[in-house]
Amino acid sequence: MTPSQNIKTFLEAGPEYLPSVSVDCVIFGFHQRQLKVLLLEFKHTKAFSLPGGFVFKGESTDEAATRILWERTGVKDIYLEQFHTFGEQNRGNWDVHKATMSSHGFDLETEHWLLQRFISIGYYALVDFSKVKPTPDIFSDLGGWHDIHQIPALILDHNRIVEKALTTLRLMLDHKLVGFNLLSETFTMNELQSLYETILDKKLLRANFQRKMLSMEILERVEKKFSGKAHKPPYVYRIKKTT
Amino acid sequence: MTPSQNIKTFLEAGPEYLPSVSVDCVIFGFHQRQLKVLLLEFKHTKAFSLPGGFVFKGESTDEAATRILWERTGVKDIYLEQFHTFGEQNRGNWDVHKATMSSHGFDLETEHWLLQRFISIGYYALVDFSKVKPTPDIFSDLGGWHDIHQIPALILDHNRIVEKALTTLRLMLDHKLVGFNLLSETFTMNELQSLYETILDKKLLRANFQRKMLSMEILERVEKKFSGKAHKPPYVYRIKKTT
DNA sequence: ATAAGTTTGTATCAAAATGATGCAATTGAC
DNA sequence: GTCAATTGCATCATTTTGATACAAACTTAT
Structure with a gap:
């Protein structure tokens, strides 16, 4: 048409x-x-x-x-x-x-x-x-x-x-755990944090953000990501399937 | 008609x-x-x-x-x-x-x-x-x-x-401080608490509820109410006018 | 008048959550 | 190997919340 x-x-x-x-x-x-x-x-x-x-x-x-x-x-x-x-x-x-x-x-x-x-x-x-x-x-x-x-x-x-x-x-x-929908299926803690920082428009303390996210026990470690960057590679996470 | x-x-x-x-x-x-x-x-x-x-x-x-x-x-x-x-x-x-x-x-x-x-x-x-x-x-x-x-x-x-x-x-x-709209203009802490308890459908500790409400600094004491009941009369509160 | 029984206002302590800092571990560049 | 960068996590301080206790103020019963 x-x-x-x-x-x-x-x-x-x-x-x-x-x-x-x-x-x-x-x-x-x-x-x-x-x-x-x-x-x-x-x-x-x-x-x-x-x-x-x-x-x-x-x-x-x-x-x-x-x-x-x-x-x-x-x-x-x-x-x-x-x-x-x-x-x-x-x-x-x-x-x-x-x-x-x-x-x-x-x-x-x-x-x-x-x-x-x-x-x-x-x-x-x-x-x-x-x-x-x-x-x-x-x-x-x-x-x-x-x-x-x-x-x-x-x-x-x-x-x-x-x-x-x-x-x-x-x-x-x-x-509500809603932010993950904006990321791809797997992501690093850094990506998740910068998502939160961007949406909330404020800086968050890295260590405390990590502690909070992990304490909710909804994240699952997938593997180490070899980013090719000159530093310790971050873990890659995925949302736990709630079966 | x-x-x-x-x-x-x-x-x-x-x-x-x-x-x-x-x-x-x-x-x-x-x-x-x-x-x-x-x-x-x-x-x-x-x-x-x-x-x-x-x-x-x-x-x-x-x-x-x-x-x-x-x-x-x-x-x-x-x-x-x-x-x-x-x-x-x-x-x-x-x-x-x-x-x-x-x-x-x-x-x-x-x-x-x-x-x-x-x-x-x-x-x-x-x-x-x-x-x-x-x-x-x-x-x-x-x-x-x-x-x-x-x-x-x-x-x-x-x-x-x-x-x-x-x-x-x-x-x-x-x-959001929304509950007050359900009460009359003045009210006691007890009335406010039972409102919260009813809506949220759970018991709250009196002392802590009072502390929390007062710490928000939105309540204003009006007078002592002589309830005629056989106990210490409660304060009567009103929402502070935010002028 | 005094004692008893209530509920209120607030202090105090324990426990949990949050904020802030430090440090070892792991990687690539050189 | 050394360096720079970043991660993961431990640790401590601070704040918030949970739980308990107790004196104050009032009416009623005696």
Whole structure:
């Protein structure tokens, strides 16, 4: 299908979606000691947005979020959690969508379903950076990772959504073992610590961090890693399977 | 207006609501050392439900929750917080609403807006038990408090919603000073402790609880209360105004 | 009036968790 | 081998939390 046909199909799918309800995903990744968020970019308007979508009448909102995540990243079986629903009356304007559609030759009337008021259910996802292939959607032309400290201006209230997702992630990190989802299957204590430091945005004492993590007895040593570096090689860990 | 006229007006208001979106409130109160939840009862079907409602196109979901809370309890300026959105595809059946409407002489066709799929945004409220006058709504005939340990079977997925609200409340209590909203303006340390014990469902050591609360430096002693009881009278406290 | 029975406010000590520092062990570069 | 770097862990100090004890303040019974 050509892009325009894709868009036509999408626009005609309006009636298959649950009205008024949308889903936006804040997809976190961790790479080179930076916490990243996956954003989509609209070529024509140079605007950025969170990957999002609508809920089919025949699926739950959780299923919709999972689907959208899969469409955008190509991964399934991912840590995904709802964190807040954004229901302001005026969450921002839809000019960007209008312009994007227009650039493809579709001029939407004001009453078009796509331009109505939507509430947005926010989900955050924690993914293994290395496993993700960012994929643009119908609206956007580019998908890419952005350092959490350098998020550009986003459409609608998406900046606020990212903020709230980050706050929630920080809270979660304290009393749920959630961070591991951002690392690959095996990792060193150093990698785990720098993940925590990045998310919490503060330095931690190495010895004490190690003591705390090991005392939880959820880590399993895999092997010594011969890093090729000029120092003692670190142990490599993996999460214990809770069978 | 007669009840039937009320219902007619309500049914005709369908187009003024945001489609697919509803709000349900878990209203917590504290009385006689019990944590209570406000439930509505349907006379004809003897079913119970959470107080809930729909979102006007011209209001935010937060405003809708505040309004519903006010309609049901007669109180404003209340601690109210969104905790989860329930978006299962089939959250349960609407037989109770159908039967209720039918008993008032309104037989709804399957396509009626009231019988469509709704997602529900859950809010929990913490109210001063003594200030609330439970008020039934269009569907229900009775509003009343129920001990959290004796919640009857509720319509749709409302039992799950209550569960989730309680879980969230317990989490919140640990790292946000939220419990005070359930007490009257002044209270004794004993009352505060039994509130915590009830919500967390475990005994706390009196001396340590007192030490912890006082160390936060958010309580202000008001006066000695001459309780008339045969023992040393307790201090009465109030939350410090953070001016 | 005094003694008895309660509950409150707080002190005190023990135990556990956390913060801070030091040091031996292991590796590659030279 | 020596050096620099980093890891793993021990050890000590400090803080927080858990548990117990006891004097103070009040009413009721005698």
